[in-house]
Amino acid sequence: MTGKAVPVPTPETQPFWDSCAAGELRIQRCTDCGRPYFYPRPVCPSCGSRAVEWFTASGRATLYSYVISHRPAPGFDNDLPYAIAVVELAEGPRMMTNIVGVPNTPEDLVLDMALRVTFEQRGEVSLPVFEPAGDDR
Amino acid sequence: MTGVIIAGAAETDRVGKLPGHSTLALHLEAALNALADAGLAPGDIDGIATVSAPGPVQVAHALGIVPRWLDGTGVGGTSFLLHVRHAAAAIAAGQATTILITHGESGRSRIGAARMSPGPSSMPGQFEAPYGVSGAPTAFTIPALRYMKEYGLTHEQLAYVAVAQRKWAARNPRAMYRDPITIADVLASRLVAYPFHLLECCLVTDGGGALIVTSADRAGGFPRPPVHLLGAGESCESPLISQMEDFTESGAFRRAGQAALGEARISTADVDHLMIYDAFAHLPIYGLEALGFVRKGEAGPFIADGNTEPGGRLPLNTNGGGLSYTHTGMYGMFAIQEAVRQVRGEAAAQAGEVAISVVLGVGGMFATSGALVLGRVPR
Numbered sequence: 001m002t003g004k005a006v007p008v009p010t011p012e013t014q015p016f017w018d019s020c021a022a023g024e025l026r027i028q029r030c031t032d033c034g035r036p037y038f039y040p041r042p043v044c045p046s047c048g049s050r051a052v053e054w055f056t057a058s059g060r061a062t063l064y065s066y067v068i069s070h071r072p073a074p075g076f077d078n079d080l081p082y083a084i085a086v087v088e089l090a091e092g093p094r095m096m097t098n099i100v101g102v103p104n105t106p107e108d109l110v111l112d113m114a115l116r117v118t119f120e121q122r123g124e125v126s127l128p129v130f131e132p133a134g135d136d137r
Numbered sequence: 138m139t140g141v142i143i144a145g146a147a148e149t150d151r152v153g154k155l156p157g158h159s160t161l162a163l164h165l166e167a168a169l170n171a172l173a174d175a176g177l178a179p180g181d182i183d184g185i186a187t188v189s190a191p192g193p194v195q196v197a198h199a200l201g202i203v204p205r206w207l208d209g210t211g212v213g214g215t216s217f218l219l220h221v222r223h224a225a226a227a228i229a230a231g232q233a234t235t236i237l238i239t240h241g242e243s244g245r246s247r248i249g250a251a252r253m254s255p256g257p258s259s260m261p262g263q264f265e266a267p268y269g270v271s272g273a274p275t276a277f278t279i280p281a282l283r284y285m286k287e288y289g290l291t292h293e294q295l296a297y298v299a300v301a302q303r304k305w306a307a308r309n310p311r312a313m314y315r316d317p318i319t320i321a322d323v324l325a326s327r328l329v330a331y332p333f334h335l336l337e338c339c340l341v342t343d344g345g346g347a348l349i350v351t352s353a354d355r356a357g358g359f360p361r362p363p364v365h366l367l368g369a370g371e372s373c374e375s376p377l378i379s380q381m382e383d384f385t386e387s388g389a390f391r392r393a394g395q396a397a398l399g400e401a402r403i404s405t406a407d408v409d410h411l412m413i414y415d416a417f418a419h420l421p422i423y424g425l426e427a428l429g430f431v432r433k434g435e436a437g438p439f440i441a442d443g444n445t446e447p448g449g450r451l452p453l454n455t456n457g458g459g460l461s462y463t464h465t466g467m468y469g470m471f472a473i474q475e476a477v478r479q480v481r482g483e484a485a486a487q488a489g490e491v492a493i494s495v496v497l498g499v500g501g502m503f504a505t506s507g508a509l510v511l512g513r514v515p516r
Contacts (some may be wrong), residue, residue, distance in 0.1 A: 008263070067282070084270060093381055
């Protein structure tokens with residue numbers, strides 16, 4: 001049986017995965033134009049600068065869009081149906097994720113709902129996923 | 138005005154389930170059919186273009202063609218639209234005179250087919266695959282819910298895209314699905330990736346198609362009526378669906394489409410017939426808005442009001458589209474083929490007199506786009 005896909009870091013993405021292992025969501029921003037961005041890469045997509053730095057994001061996000069998959073990827077058979085979501089981080093960039101701690105139904109997954117990051121072990125890697133932020137924001 | 142014509146165009150003998158054909162065999166059958174359509178032999182071809190698997194070298198070698206111009210652009214299902222544009226530039230530059238563009242894909246039977254999953258170190262492999270993406274149906278579809286919230290597109294309007302296209306497919310004997318369907322049928326088909334039901338997702342088939350592009354100076358010198366390339370465009374956006382700039386519109390569609398319309402010096406009012414690559418039901422909606430046929434948020438009601446179906450004022454996806462006709466995985470070639478047939482006046486579901494047809498293609502998941510404006514006469 002094939003398990004769930006496990007990301008294999010590259011030198012450019014290693015700091016991201018290291019931060020996840022430490023329970024933090026670290027992303028990059030440009031020190032020339034100030035724009036934060038995701039996915040990790042060594043050049044600012046807004047201005048082309050190589051002067052980029054890592055910073056710890058708040059981990060807060062909102063639900064931007066999603067589907068609820070009835071078609072399992074390898075290893076996901078027992079999770080059906082499950083949401084594949086895109087969240088918008090409080091800092092602006094968006095990322096794909098799964099939503100945990102709430103039934104993955106259209107009724108429970110309301111666009112723009114407040115979320116916060118949490119982490120799930122996947123092989124050697126700690127994978128960022130998101131859960132409802134509740135009332136403690 | 139690009140100075141080139143499509144002098145030959147043909148699909149494989151059949152499309153659908155073809156377990157006796159490998160991907161390469163589909164390329165070759167389509168190529169020979171297109172050559173016959175143009176009254177040419179392989180030795181007349183001096184340029185070749187196709188996607189990276191099996192690639193232009195393999196196709197040329199198998200046909201005994203020794204090209205002096207090659208294009209292996211492989212940017213997903215829209216690649217063939219880009220090949221046409223690149224061919225026009227090559228012919229204008231004198232790099233080739235007669236270019237063969239081929240597509241073949243054993244998408245359903247997977248005979249001699251390329252693997253598709255991303256490597257675990259690629260950006261999709263690191264930042265999307267771990268979340269359970271299982272091919273295009275569970276990723277290409279993700280933007281739609283945002284669009285529905287922002288613009289009030291209803292589940293019924295999304296379903297109606299499939300209903301409208303089935304009406305065209307019913308008139309096309311080669312279409313895989315021809316029986317009429319209703320909104321209720323679509324919404325009762327099984328959920329693939331909410332909000333998308335099975336009938337809102339494209340088919341997976343085997344098939345191929347090929348084109349012969351040459352100088353417009355030779356128009357009239359071939360058995361079939363020439364189809365002039367009046368304009369073309371190409372663009373791209375993000376390799377990751379999650380990084381698409383705005384989930385309610387395709388920048389790649391807009392840029393490629395506007396470039397093509399601009400080069401052809403036409404407006405949407407000049408367009409008699411339209412093909413928009415419909416891997417999923419939301420794509421015609423995004424395409425109509427990106428090309429400017431309707432304003433943002435209006436495409437769902439526009440289709441639901443019958444404007445794009447038989448008898449409507451803007452015939453769209455008249456072969457039945459990827460939803461009902463055929464979809465090998467890289468459907469762009471079939472969208473071009475139908476536009477050529479419509480301009481020639483020989484389509485199964487001919488949409489009246491078609492002087493100008495526009496083809497809008499997508500590659501990857503809103504990752505790339507190509508657009509062509511085809512016409513019966515140069516302008």
